[in-house]
Amino acid sequence: MSTEPWTIETLGSPVLSQRFLGEINKAPVDQLVPVFGKWEGIAKRVLAAEARGRGLAAADARGEELPGEWVDRIEWVMQEAARIRARGAA
Helix, strand or coil, X not given: CCCCCCCHHHHCCHHHHHHHHHHHHHCCHHHHHHHHHHHHHHHHHHHHHHHHHHHHXXXXXXXXXXXXXXXXXXXXXXXXXXXXXXXXXC
């Protein structure tokens, strides 16, 4: 994140922006700064994750091996989907 102060647009998501506004609007006056601080932290983590994702995408596009341990969860996802379908969910 840059050294610039963050704004609600920094969240980059209408859903997160609405959640922020909901919390800030309901907060008692003595909780405004802590709520704002909480969301500033969320914004920093969102921007850091975005930067990491862009870096990984660039490395993948160059054909580089991605760092970290990758766990294949396809079988689990397929089993969960079958279980949900069996319950009648669309």
